[in-house]
Amino acid sequence: MKLNVKVRRYDPESGKPPYWATYEVPAEPMDSALSLLLHIKWHLDGTLTFRKSCAHGICGSDAMQINGENKLACSVLVQDLVKGDGDTISFAPLPGSPVIKDLVIDQTRFFEKYRAVMPWLINDTPPPERERLQSPEEHAIIEDATKCIMCGACTHSCPSTWADPDYLGPAAMLKAYRYTFDSRDAGSAQRLPIVDSKDGLWKCYTIFNCVQACPKEIDITRWLSALKRKAVTAQY
Amino acid sequence: MAVETLERPPAETTEAPVYEDDARIVRYKIRTGMFAWMAHRLSGIAIVIYLILHVWGLKALTDRDAFNALIAGYHAPIFKIGEFLLLAAVAYHAFNGLRIVLIDFLGWSPKQKRLFWTLAAVTAAIIVIGGYPSIYAVVTYFTGG
Ligand code: HEM
Ligand code: SF4
Ligand code: FES
Numbered sequence: 001m002k003l004n005v006k007v008r009r010y011d012p013e014s015g016k017p018p019y020w021a022t023y024e025v026p027a028e029p030m031d032s033a034l035s036l037l038l039h040i041k042w043h044l045d046g047t048l049t050f051r052k053s054c055a056h057g058i059c060g061s062d063a064m065q066i067n068g069e070n071k072l073a074c075s076v077l078v079q080d081l082v083k084g085d086g087d088t089i090s091f092a093p094l095p096g097s098p099v100i101k102d103l104v105i106d107q108t109r110f111f112e113k114y115r116a117v118m119p120w121l122i123n124d125t126p127p128p129e130r131e132r133l134q135s136p137e138e139h140a141i142i143e144d145a146t147k148c149i150m151c152g153a154c155t156h157s158c159p160s161t162w163a164d165p166d167y168l169g170p171a172a173m174l175k176a177y178r179y180t181f182d183s184r185d186a187g188s189a190q191r192l193p194i195v196d197s198k199d200g201l202w203k204c205y206t207i208f209n210c211v212q213a214c215p216k217e218i219d220i221t222r223w224l225s226a227l228k229r230k231a232v233t234a235q236y
Numbered sequence: 237m238a239v240e241t242l243e244r245p246p247a248e249t250t251e252a253p254v255y256e257d258d259a260r261i262v263r264y265k266i267r268t269g270m271f272a273w274m275a276h277r278l279s280g281i282a283i284v285i286y287l288i289l290h291v292w293g294l295k296a297l298t299d300r301d302a303f304n305a306l307i308a309g310y311h312a313p314i315f316k317i318g319e320f321l322l323l324a325a326v327a328y329h330a331f332n333g334l335r336i337v338l339i340d341f342l343g344w345s346p347k348q349k350r351l352f353w354t355l356a357a358v359t360a361a362i363i364v365i366g367g368y369p370s371i372y373a374v375v376t377y378f379t380g381g
Pocket of ligand 1: 204205206273276277279280281283284287329330331332333334336337
């Protein structure tokens with residue numbers, strides 16, 4: 001089938017505002033959305049700029065706004081986006097961060113927020129001879145959250161992030177959950193005050209855009225709610 | 237080493253120009269959760285506005301005739317419609333508030349969509365049954381009953 005692919009383009013050097021460009025692209029139902037962009041870049045317009053690497057939902061580099069929702073371009077199929085021939089698919093950069101060019105956003109702020117929650121194991125006790133053990137039951141608590149690939153689809157789908165660029169956002173706070181609820185971690189005294197702050201948990205209004213957007217189908221809101229309860233009960 | 241990575245500069249450092257049609261709320265697909273939140277905020281603000289008007293109206297309590305005139309004025313059809321909208325806003329806000337409480341306190345996040353539709357049905361029933369007198373009054377007013 002032939003599809004109309006609308007791409008939100010922006011060239012900072014042109015000094016012109018972003019605009020929608022439309023390309024006619026041949027596609028099969030089982031093609032990924034990413035393959036449409038690759039077709040444009042390889043055959044129609046080599047200046048089109050976007051991030052991708054693995055093309056298999058591992059690296060997290062090609063999150064973008066597809067048909068008005070944040071998705072991972074390599075992990076969504078054409079057949080799930082359109083009904084048939086002549087239909088339109090739109091691609092725009094993730095909303096809420098500065099655009100560098102076309103579909104590429106500046107992720108600086110996103111990763112600053114990630115580092116802010118101390119996304120590493122905090123434990124000062126001497127390490128055992130081999131690894132620090134964790135039972136399957138203890139791992140089950142954090143397993144869903146460990147699947148995150150830091151694509152940013154969630155944080156950039158959140159109205160709280162759009163309204164407040166300093167809001168930590170779902171991705172960073174999901175990491176805070178992942179370490180705080182890790183049976184081997186002893187850092188909640190340091191980590192909780194960071195998420196229990198004016199830029200943190202309390203700006204989550206349970207809007208669920210993040211859960212809808214996550215390509216790994218992580219129930220982010222569920223874990224942020226658990227973190228909220230922990231932040232509150234830790235004080236009393 | 238670990239400590240210096242915690243420095244988080246304020247957002248404006250890498251800000252690119254924002255263009256008019258970047259209004260994301262218009263562009264982003266609205267699903268159950270975002271609809272529920274927008275309606276919750278709108279109904280919350282609407283109730284606050286009502287509350288201000290309501291308390292302001294109570295000033296008339298200091299004078300018997302003024303108060304009676306005010307109450308008589310409230311029988312006008314515009315206030316019957318207002319009454320109906322107030323009920324709708326309060327009913328929605330209360331039940332969606334319950335939904336948020338269940339999600340945050342009991343971890344019902346996986347059931348949020350079903351919860352929304354279930355409570356929406358209850359809310360609709362309450363609005364129809366509770367709002368019947370107001371609507372009836374408006375209809376009889378205009379049909380000259
Ligand atoms: C049955 C009574 C009520 C319940 C269960 C309730 C519940 C809630 C909840 C849970 C929230 C937080 C929303 C969130 O985190 O996203 C909220 C927000 C709010 N409520 Fe209520 N509420 C009630 C009555 C009222 C009343 C009487 C007013 C006004 C006078 C009001 C005005 C607001 C406002 C303005 C907000 C902020 C909206 C927002 O942040 O999006 N509420 N309510
Ligand atoms: S939680 Fe999901 S949407 Fe958010 S960064 Fe991780 S993988 Fe991406
Ligand atoms: S290209 Fe690696 S996740 Fe899509």
